[in-house]
Amino acid sequence: RPRVLSGIQPTAGSFHLGNYLGAVRQWVALQEAHDAFYCVVDLHAITVEQNPKELRQNTRVSAAQLLALGIDPDRATLFVQSHVPEHAQLGWIMQCMTGFGEASRMTQFKDKSARQEQSVGVGLFTYPILQAADILLYQAHYVPVGEDQRQHLELTRDLATRFNSRYGKTFRLPEAYIVKDTAKIFDLQEPTAKMSKSVPGGVVELLEDPKRSAKKIRSAVTDTGREVVFDVENKPGVSNLLTIYSALTGRTVESLVADYDGKGYGDLKKDLGEVFTEWVTPVQERVRMYLDDVASLDKILASGAERAREVAAGTLRRTYDKIGFVLPE
């Protein structure tokens, strides 16, 4: 079975709609026919300052959300990144394979560092390199992510290619698995910017009071005119709402547009608020259920880490050997 690897940060307690529609929904679908590894990437979270108590809680809340959204620990390997030390170890090797100029071209670093109020850490700069290690450790065929990760996936492939040509075939070249329709969900207040955990604004959080979400949807920035049409260029706000509506209901955008013929933005927003509430309410109930039994949750994560380590340790050992490290007995 082809391998799949992906990760999500526990920086905010709640995932947002972009995380779900852009990534986690695909994770759930892919676990059926793939050997899937999914991790909560706490090492990535500390690239910006985290409160220890909140980080610990958010890591568990993230795992609980993945389970509540449909990740099945009997089918997929669900784990926490820091439980598998090979990530940091291969991360170092990959840093030594990366050019400074090459790392400097990562646009997400430019965006994120420009927004940082505190001083910008080197970890934020090298984070895509650690992410390359995350992927390469598992010899993943596919990496289900949103559009914003495309450049990082290219870096991963470049590093794998470089390593393989220097030391002999070691890593599989992974492919980004990006579902076009939902690859970039936009902020509701700023429908040309990506909905993001680290940028407050029109972010629909899965764990907030659904009434609050419905209100955010009702007050989403829409466009001039009043006709509900799908036109990303000229009507990014309405188009974003249609994308979300379509993804949550499985209905085509065309049929939605036909339905709202003669109605206005207000109707669309009100209905989408209801659609979202209906979808998210049972998800929230399941999250609560998993968090009510932290011991069982931690057990799921421990057995996931054990399975992940078997694969990761094998890859790291082969890598060390290729490099010329004396292998420990």
Ligand code: ATP
């Ligand atoms: P940050 O802005 O702090 O990086 P984030 O919102 O991007 O946070 P991540 O944990 O970095 O959250 O991303 C988890 C997954 O969600 C990634 O695969 C990412 O590509 C995807 N993703 C994030 N935002 C969106 C979005 N607006 N639309 C579609 N996919 C998204």
Ligand code: MG
């Ligand atoms: Mg991100």
